[in-house]
Amino acid sequence: MAEKVIICKDLTKQFGDFYAVNQISFEVAKGEIFGFLGANGAGKTTAMRILCGLSYPTSGEAIVAGFDVYRQQEDIKRHIGYMSQKFSLYENLTVLENIEFFGGVYGVSRKEIKERSDLLVKDLGLEREAKKLVSDLPLGWKQKLAFSTAIFHRPKIVFLDEPTGGVDPLTRRQFWDMIYEAASSGITVFVTTHYMDEAEYCDRVSVMVDGRVEALDTPNKLKETYGADDMDGVFYRLAMGAKRTGD
């Protein structure tokens, strides 16, 4: 049995009488690419904030990278990586400074940062841009760099919140090549997206509707279960029944 890096049981977050997250249960295995889908307002962001150690649940249990979401938030933060489309890099630092900063924050030694940042810059093909400000990079490069800094400290899990929004189809695919590479090196990838074709690239996909995990399986099984040709069809069928709308 593969090692479990996320274990969620009846996890619930209540705001007053509103159940943003309502008794969700699932497990994610080491090295898995886990798609976390849901309509706007379904509760994805709230659930993700709890799993990242940024918010306390109201009830239920969750263990992330071996740490408890109630008592060990700081340990969780040290062992995960996080990247979103909205916040990822400091625009007024250079490429190298950003790597150094994030490496330092996550406790990577100076020596190691030096060695590995040179390697990383080379891998990304950013040698000429290494000393340029991040604000001068095209969006696609920023996203690739942001992902690389999010996994620079070799976390057990990386959380990606709509990482590919707004980029061109070619860059989007290069980004997924990087995700596959990270997963094959043993990093668990927890990803949300609005692109349904990207849901197909995940090992397993969960779909949240109105605070609950309404479906969870491999993309193929989901298509079979819901009699849909693609994930778009699966999602549409599930989300159509949603009562809540929101951001």
Added chain:
Amino acid sequence: MEKIAVSLNHITKTYDKGKVLAVDDVSLQVKQGELFGLIGPDGAGKTSIFRILTTLLLANGGTANVAGYDLVKDFREIRNRVGYMPGKFSLYQDLTIQENLDFFANVFGTSMAQNYELIQDIYDQIKPFKDRRAGKLSGGMKQKLALCCALIHKPEVLLLDEPTTGVDVVSRKEFWDMLKRLKQQGITILVSTPYMDEAKLCERIALMQQGRLMSVNTPDNIVKDFPAKLYAVKSKNVYALLIDLRQLAEVQSCYAFGEFLHVTLKSDKVDGEDWLRHVAERKGHEQVLVKLIEPSIEDSFIRLMNEEE
């Protein structure tokens, strides 16, 4: 002869004292009553074009007409004749739905009642919340309110900048249904989107990348122009297959597309399907499936991007 609602002639826009070329010599024409899509990623120049057409930004070069008026000389006329929905929600967050609608109607010297039939279909969906502040609305409702406000003065041309970005599949579908109904009322619609699958919902589209138009045509014709046979391939381990196929000298392009890989070959083979199946199986892949398929807009976009590079 068909009337032209929006026309751009060699429009160029630079930022940062000419250092950034946002719109690069763009010429295109949108016919009256047409549903026209600008398709491209962030940084393609879509928003700059919208801001130029709404007379909020001056182009550095070129000329343009909207609803028959010159962009520079007659900017006041244009402002009364276009409806604009910016990419970022820009209504008054601390006014209610009703107050926002009344405000915009007033600014344009009209009332909600005057053009009610135009917005009724959309307004009905948010009417139950008309006393709620705009800032407290969900993404889908904000989008509907913004569309109502853009329509309140019965514009001739509707300019919608990425109305469906970040919105889930269900709301996106609803939004496009609304656009189709507006089109039936004779309004010209210029809409931008980064979602390639929405392109086929437009009558004509422009594929944009880095300030330039790569192609302008109907979605069908863009797909027809795809110059090679396109194969969809999959096997038990798709990622390993991707790496293997990319190493073959005969393979021109190979990229992930949903559960399949899309593959083109350097020279089209009569028996391309068999050939691909054999090479995949020779590399030890199991459950190999190959089929010849019709390209999508996204395939065309990737192809054009590669050709430009």
